[in-house]
Amino acid sequence: MGDEIRRNMALFPIGIVMKLTDLSARQIRYYEQHQLIVPARTSGNQRLFSFNDVERLLEIKALIDKGVNIAGIKQVMNPVNKESQEATVITNDTEEKRKVLTDSQLYRMLKQELVTGGKRPGQVSLIQGELSRFFKQ
DNA sequence: ATTCTTACA
DNA sequence: TGTAAGTA
Numbered sequence: 441m442g443d444e445i446r447r448n449m450a451l452f453p454i455g456i457v458m459k460l461t462d463l464s465a466r467q468i469r470y471y472e473q474h475q476l477i478v479p480a481r482t483s484g485n486q487r488l489f490s491f492n493d494v495e496r497l498l499e500i501k502a503l504i505d506k507g508v509n510i511a512g513i514k515q516v517m518n519p520v521n522k523e524s525q526e527a528t529v530i531t532n533d534t535e536e537k538r539k540v541l542t543d544s545q546l547y548r549m550l551k552q553e554l555v556t557g558g559k560r561p562g563q564v565s566l567i568q569g570e571l572s573r574f575f576k577q
Numbered sequence: 578a579t580t581c582t583t584a585c586a
Numbered sequence: 587t588g589t590a591a592g593t594a
Contacts, residue, residue: 455579465580466587484594486580 447495450480450488456546457489461497468497474510476500478520491549496520 454465461468471477472487477496479487489497496517503513 453580464587466589469581470587484580485582486594 447491450490451549452489452494452546454487454489457494457497460494460550461501463497463501471497471500471510474514475520476510476513476517 452460454468457463457468458465468477472479477489477493477500479489479493482488499517500513503516508516
């Protein structure tokens, strides 16, 4: 179950997630208020998002674009499970080890995610189509 | 320089 | 949702 841990690792600050999803900070925080995502927090109260968080945000974005409101999204999306939340609790030790992700490191991980496809077989990952714009040739 | 919360447009 | 204010 190592892949799940990887997808639940808290890695990105909101600024990067904004670029990854093309969502505003206001929107991202708003969706968190409604429990659509539960990003981890650093000891300094800063949000740290995981690949799963980013994927969920992309799904939310797709639904919003379809005209679905928050209430509708809550019905369609499965709620954030306990394991995810536990896995994203940031200890001081974790925070120290995380360091700052360089762009090259980030893109490397994103490419890995594209190869993996994210999620499980059966449900097509939205991350691939959405994030492909970061690898325009 | 970034992010956070609160509150008003 | 956008944005401004005052912090951390």
